[in-house]
Amino acid sequence: MTEPAGETPIFERIGGAATVDRLVDRFYDRMDSLPEASGIRAMHAPDLGPVREVLKRYLGEWLGGPPLYSAERGHPRLRQRHLHIPIGAAERDAWLLCMQGALEETVADPQLRAGIYDAMARLADWMRNIPEDGRDQAAP
Template identity: 40%
Template sequence: MSEITPYERLGREEGIRQLVDTFYAAMDQIPDCAPIRAMHPDDLTESARRLWMFLVGRFGGPNLFVQERGHPMLRARHMPFAIGIEEAGQWMMCMEAALQIHVEPGPFRDELRVFFAQVASSMVNVAPPEEEA
């Protein structure tokens, strides 16, 4: 018997949609996340749809993102935005809010947290400011 995929554990397409919707709601609601919210269009519908498509495929469901947009090339697609460690942390703050609502505490949530932290840190394309001596 095969192992249950993250796609199935998250509730398939609908469960992942709820995770993504909560992620973007957190981005709108957490004042400290205003810098990354400003990187997005006013209407988050398309941003949410693209993240949802990516996560559905990445977690073991249909490769919706690849079918519609080709290889994800996440880093290249995010290069136009100045993303530093702080912005990656803000992104994780939003994802953590979504994980707390939609994923039970335990090893699976921890695995997802590690995955999302790796994704966030791989988007960093701005060096941290130099400390003055």
């Protein structure tokens, strides 16, 4: 997610690392508690601590913060890293439901919140690897 040159990064505009940490914590709290998210919760290890830390680093960098994720793990290669996990429309929608609620709880500015959500929705849709029509989403 990028801003026009000279614009303050979204990371700073939402409150920096503290807000990203709360966002990720609320996201995984929702994944743990929402019945609609039980399918994607089952895809994760019982202990969400390590994945919380990875997502905090990734989202912080994605929102324009320090490149902590890349320094530790290299290029995100997000879709490639998730190809072993079946992601269809239901998984995308459950993920977005958790993220939308977390954004509503942590990002006060409605315009920033909407912009972040829209970018995340595009990313979540791109991550699908179980097509609805039998073809891979990445195929032309």
